[in-house]
Amino acid sequence: MQEITSPIDIIMYIMRTIIFVAAALLIISMFFSFNALVKSGDTERAAFEIADDLSKSELTVDRWIFDAAKLDSIQNIEEQQIPFRNCKYVYNARFEVQEGAEWRERWKFGYGATEAVAPGDILEGETVSTQNYIIGIYENGVIRQGVMIITVYDTHIGTLSCMIENAWLHHENKTAVFPCLHFGSFPWQCVFAEKAGDFLCYAGTVNCREMRGINFTITTVEYNEGDVWSAYYDNSSQQVIVRAQK
Secondary structure: OOOOOOHHHHHHHHHHHHHHHHHHHHHHHHHHHHHHHHHHHHHHHHHHHHHHHHHOOOOEEEOOEEEHHHHHHOOOOOHHHOOOOOOOOEEEEEEEEEEOOEEEEEEEEEOOOOOOOOOOOOOOOOEEEEEEEEEEEEEOOEEEEEEEEEEEEEOHHHHHHHHHHHHHHHOOOEEEEOOOOEEOOOOOEEEOEEEEOOEEEEOOOOOEEEOOOOOEEEOOOOEEOOOEEEEEEEOOOOEEEEEEEO
């Protein structure tokens, strides 16, 4: 390697190093920005798919025309009872109608529709997307214009619940790595999820997802950063075992 002795050579070497480091940082920044855009695109696509399924569900009298009486029947119900459940993404739907010069929310159902299940703060690696769709509302023999607002949550608890659901339905072994979400007994240990009856919840919270009809157990209480979470079907006990390990 040629020895750098002159002041000009030293300055040029420092400038090249600065340019190289700046370029590397720019590439890293672009990589993470791209990942964020991909996740945002996934939730937007999920919102449209959910809206499309609802638009042709039993809640409608025709495509994209919702029956007010049927919306009354599911007002404020939680996610497990809604007409369409997405495996990975939890969501809620709100319906607004125009009354005079103002728009007013008339119906809401799904994730966080009541205080029984409350969406928590957005955690590391989670995203939320809200999309609006013009719809018709059929009420008292008249069709009025309305807006359906779909909010989709791409959450860690949603990802884990989908792993459990696939393991239960298809006997697949699913794995994923989650960040340290809640500190446990020691500063380097984390606490993620717990089973509460028919619900899968963030530990110690009411931020949950309904898992009715799925037999599962969580054997891990505390885990370390970087541990791999797995959900697999155990034939002997006929349930899904959820655990984290190195």
